[in-house]
Amino acid sequence: MSASDFDQSPNHRKGVQLVREMLGEPFAAALQAAAGSGGFAADCANIALESAFGAVWSRPGLDRKQRSLVTLGVLIGTGKPNELKNHVRAGLNNGLTVTELQEVLIQSIPYCGFPCVAEAIEATVAVLRERGLIDETVKTAKDRGML
Numbered sequence: 722m723s724a725s726d727f728d729q730s731p732n733h734r735k736g737v738q739l740v741r742e743m744l745g746e747p748f749a750a751a752l753q754a755a756a757g758s759g760g761f762a763a764d765c766a767n768i769a770l771e772s773a774f775g776a777v778w779s780r781p782g783l784d785r786k787q788r789s790l791v792t793l794g795v796l797i798g799t800g801k802p803n804e805l806k807n808h809v810r811a812g813l814n815n816g817l818t819v820t821e822l823q824e825v826l827i828q829s830i831p832y833c834g835f836p837c838v839a840e841a842i843e844a845t846v847a848v849l850r851e852r853g854l855i856d857e858t859v860k861t862a863k864d865r866g867m868l
Contacts, residue, residue: 733767736775743778743785743811785815793825798833802844809848819854839868 741749756766778788789812796805809822822845830838839862849855862868 730771730775732775732779733771734775735779736770736773739774739778740770743814744807745814748807786812786817789815789817790821790825793822794829797826797829797837797841800837800840802840805841805844806848809845810852813848813852813854819849822849843868 737749737753740752752766752770756763756770758766778785783791789808792808793805793812796808812822826838826841826845829841843861843863846855846859846861849859850857
């Protein structure tokens, strides 16, 4: 399937719009550029737009805030801190509060373990600092020299 095949798809168009709404125009433009590049991993970007965002995130049944909670839990459990940062940003844009993000981390401890959650705390705090939602007085295990 070529990039133009994806571009014509209703799911691709829904995916682009959803990414724009959840992660902002610069992120959406970068993902579209990757998808249209024809280069290495262009098809991965197209599949993300078409499938993950256009087909799954756009489904009825759960609202975006609920989907963000599920996604955050999965990313914490699979130890994906870089992708977690993107979805913390999306979750905030989807209405999650700082308190709810903290509760997701706490809820993950008995199921994922402290090492996964420690990495997730680092990623989450980085985004919260970037957004000005917490300040430098909030210390992580890494800040304290424990990681």
